[in-house]
Amino acid sequence: MGEFDLIERFFKRPPLRADVGIGDDCAVWSPRAGHQLAFSADMLVEGRHFLSTVEPARLGHKALAVNLSDLAACGATPQAFLLSLSLPRADESWLSGFSQGLFQLADAHGCELIGGDTTQGPLNIAITVMGELPQGQSILRSGAQAGDDLYVSGHLGDARLALEAFRGAISLPQAVFDAARLRMEMPSPRVALGIALRGIAHAMADISDGLLGDLGHILKASHVGAEIELPSTSALMQTTHHWSCPPDLAQTCVLSGGDDYELVFCAPPLASASVHAAAQASGTRVTRIGRITAEPALVLLDAQGQVVHSRFRSFDHFA
Structure with missing residues (x-):
């Protein structure tokens, strides 16, 4: 299974609110008038942020949860996120569980995956999340x-x-x-x-x-x-x-x-x-x-x- 097959099978979904989503060089997003966008990024590294024994579905959940928590801290409504994955190998069973946990939480918060990157290497998960809030109402x-x-x-x-x-x-x-x-x-x-x-x-x-x-x-x-x-x-x-x-x-x-x-x-x-x-x-x-x-x-x-x-x-x- 190649890189683009991996993305197509486990992570590509029809765009909901993005102007351009997964499959192009950039994701494109149009904020609403009178609103601000809030961004945050978190990285999870095996052995530092999670144990190798964690179930893939739980890891998918946590990878997004820690980013959504940053949006919560400033009062933002989740909108979309980017996912970058470094994987030792393309393990279909692991990817199936991981993506299931990831998307279950994403769907619960209406947060859309709109792009990212994959590479081979030590297990490392990096997410950049985007939220929206009314102009001037961020909690700092x-x-x-x-x-x-x-x-x-x-x-x-x-x-x-x-x-x-x-x-x-x-x-x-x-x-x-x-x-x-x-x-x-x-x-x-x-x-x-x-x-x-x-x-x-x-x-x-x-x-x-x-x-x-x-x-x-x-x-x-x-x-x-x-x-x-x-x-x-x-x-x-x-x-x-x-x-x-x-x-x-x-x-x-x-x-x-x-x-x-x-x-x-x-x-x-x-x-x-x-x-x-x-x-x-x-x-x-x-x-x-x-x-x-x-x-x-x-x-x-x-x-x-x-x-x-x-x-x-x-x-x-x-x-």
Whole structure:
């Protein structure tokens, strides 16, 4: 099976909204008047971002999910994406599973594959995604204001818990491991929540490298600080609802685990009802975990409001 046969068989589909899609030198897209386009790119490398044992369908899902999560973080509606694949060989069984998982998530979000590239080499998946939003309504990292309430979506820490089990650092009951592994391999991009928070959230980021690290990007861009109330984070790990995780491990997973692809965002206290309405409308849980402060520092507080010295470090590819 040659390169173009591979594309034709597993990835070419009739164009939906693209002016020109797969099969030409460039994809061509016409944005609507009064709207902006949002772009993001992410790369998944075997051994760094995923294990060789992951099911191809789950990998196809995750490859697109991590990109859709970036669109969610700025409130954009997914439109289209480009896919570049480096493959050791043209394995039809692997390609069938991968494309199935990829397109199942793409179809769920109305996101069209419009082009890309394939080559032979170590397994590497690179996606560039395009979204659309009304002019001037993007939610950026730089809009946080002192006094804002601080929220996270969904649950945190389960992906890191699965990684610790894969590393052999902890033994988990099978049901807990399966649930945590699913969260690691098939994250749910919070696109509907991101769109619902337009005009409500002052700033937002997706949590890919850990809560503290990704919140830190908001604080730096906005020139503010934050206080996180640790008791409010204690129930954020979904798998702890069915299993008693050691407290130190739970805090590490929740605060610096990464691979969650949830949203961390802030909004004024008067917008609390609007935040919860957006959560309900999108079918996504949100939890208030603290507030934004004028003093540019990230502070952790215990149940008595006392400062807890942070020992947590978020993921950094080159640290």
